[in-house]
Amino acid sequence: VQLQASGGGLVQAGGSLSLSCTASGRTFSRNSMGWFRQAPGKEREFVAAINWRGGTTYYADSVKDRFTISRDNAKNTVYLQMNMMKPEDTAVYYCAVARWASIATLETNYDYWGQGTQVTVSS
Numbered sequence: 001v002q003l004q005a006s007g008g009g010l011v012q013a014g015g016s017l018s019l020s021c022t023a024s025g026r027t028f029s030r031n032s033m034g035w036f037r038q039a040p041g042k043e044r045e046f047v048a049a050i051n052w053r054g055g056t057t058y059y060a061d062s063v064k065d066r067f068t069i070s071r072d073n074a075k076n077t078v079y080l081q082m083n084m085m086k087p088e089d090t091a092v093y094y095c096a097v098a099r100w101a102s103i104a105t106l107e108t109n110y111d112y113w114g115q116g117t118q119v120t121v122s123s
Contacts, residue, residue, distance in 0.1 A: 003112055004023075004024070005117040009118075010120045012121070012122050013085060013123050018080070021078050022077045023076045029052065029073040032050060033069075034069075034078075034095070036107065044094070044107065046105045048069040049105060066083050094114055097111060098111070
């Protein structure tokens with residue numbers, strides 16, 4: 001099983017980036033998926049999660065109303081649209097697949113992880 005994340009890069013504050021993460025090796029249409037991030041010198045933190053059908057989402061307070069998580073089960077892909085970005089959004093972003101269908105916010109609830117993609121927001 002592999003999760004391949006892409007879409008990271010450099011953006012100015014106030015700008016937008018879109019991340020995607022495609023799973024291969026098996027289908028995860030019955031699993032919730034999520035995004036986490038880790039800033040330099042900090043622990044990895046939860047960003048957003050989406051349930052297996054895509055009808056329920058949950059966000060960290062720090063990104064609520066700015067980020068949108070979505071998924072396409074036919075493509076085995078989860079997305080993270082990031083708008084109104086801030087320098088404090090700078091981090092390595094990781095996608096992950098949870099072991100169940102409902103929303104999961106703890107790292108320990110996730111079994112599969114992508115390799116991470118760097119997002120840098122300049123002020």
